[in-house]
Amino acid sequence: MKTIGVLTSGGDAPGMNAALRAVVRTGIYNDVRMMGIKCGYDGLINGDIDDMTLSSVADIIHRGGTVLKTARSDEFVTKDGFNRALNIIDVFNLDGLVVLGGDGTFKGAKSLADAGIPVIGIPCTIDNDLAYTDYTIGFFTAVETVVEAIGKIRDTSSSHGRANVIEVMGRNCGDIALYSGLAGGAESIIVPEIEYDIDQICEKVIRGRNRNKLHHIIIVAEGVGNPYSIAQEVEEKTNIETKVTVLGYLQRGGTPNTLDRIMGSEMGKSAVELLLEGKSARLVGVKCNDIFDIDIDEALKMRRTFDKGMYNTANILSL
Ligand code: F6P
Numbered sequence: 001m002k003t004i005g006v007l008t009s010g011g012d013a014p015g016m017n018a019a020l021r022a023v024v025r026t027g028i029y030n031d032v033r034m035m036g037i038k039c040g041y042d043g044l045i046n047g048d049i050d051d052m053t054l055s056s057v058a059d060i061i062h063r064g065g066t067v068l069k070t071a072r073s074d075e076f077v078t079k080d081g082f083n084r085a086l087n088i089i090d091v092f093n094l095d096g097l098v099v100l101g102g103d104g105t106f107k108g109a110k111s112l113a114d115a116g117i118p119v120i121g122i123p124c125t126i127d128n129d130l131a132y133t134d135y136t137i138g139f140f141t142a143v144e145t146v147v148e149a150i151g152k153i154r155d156t157s158s159s160h161g162r163a164n165v166i167e168v169m170g171r172n173c174g175d176i177a178l179y180s181g182l183a184g185g186a187e188s189i190i191v192p193e194i195e196y197d198i199d200q201i202c203e204k205v206i207r208g209r210n211r212n213k214l215h216h217i218i219i220v221a222e223g224v225g226n227p228y229s230i231a232q233e234v235e236e237k238t239n240i241e242t243k244v245t246v247l248g249y250l251q252r253g254g255t256p257n258t259l260d261r262i263m264g265s266e267m268g269k270s271a272v273e274l275l276l277e278g279k280s281a282r283l284v285g286v287k288c289n290d291i292f293d294i295d296i297d298e299a300l301k302m303r304r305t306f307d308k309g310m311y312n313t314a315n316i317l318s319l
Helices: 016-029 041-046 079-091 103-114 139-160 175-183 198-210 227-238 258-276 296-301 308-317
Strands: 003-008 033-037 049-052 096-101 119-123 163-168 188-190 216-221 242-246 282-287 290-295
Touching (some): 003 041, 016 096, 016 258, 041 079, 079 103, 096 258, 103 296, 119 258, 139 163, 139 258, 198 216, 198 227, 216 227, 227 242, 258 282, 282 296, 290 296
Parallel strands (some): 003 096, 119 282, 163 216, 163 242
Antiparallel strands (some): 033 049, 282 290
């Protein structure tokens, strides 16, 4: 394996740069020519590819986003776009690829692997929505960002005696809501995986108010429904003023925490080593604190299970 290409694709996640740095430096350490593909699969289609050196990944371990830029490529899923990407891989003599991203990125990686291209994937998404791995790079940084926001909103909530609905990201996965809700001491957590009862949520707000609690934080994962309608219902049923904050994209950026930097570094190194061992069509991940790798097909077929135990803990502790 003389030349390896690397790309970041899908939503950016804090820790992606740490993983990218590890990929590039592990390759160079092993005398491999490393090439950076810009803007995800779009860069592979357009040949937007440059050599990467030790210094092109200097000073990035602590930066959010991705210095390679990213995209959700519509063209790559077309036959023409895919064939152009295969041609560029040939033109640039790329012997293998490392792709950093989530579910969509890995579906693309699987198509490349099926076409005979050696490819390894590294899980990077704040959503933590990949079934095969306990952890995805970026998740815990995003959770910390949300927990910090909950703390700030709680100050205002207590000062005004209001209820606050906070919408967090996660598409169809309630993990950001669950983890940040538990860590932030939220009164209620609403996730797509579990049906919610607005009357129970309102009863909890009223019970809290009756024992002089002045803040009421309700975390809602996007994908559940309109947070403004939920807030309106809470306000109507409790007679307590209820405000909405949609945290949106501020959850995706920011400096990665220590865990995301360390796991990014370990998984980045591991991905390149797998290619050098002649492996392909595999994803790296974390199970019980160990880095492991798994066949892409198998990983993509797995269905994620929601942590009902943690959800139950959060419910009990927010009585
Ligand atoms: O990165 C994951 C995620 O943040 C989802 O939670 C969200 O639905 C989606 O990305 C939105 O991202 P974009 O607008 O960039 O497609």
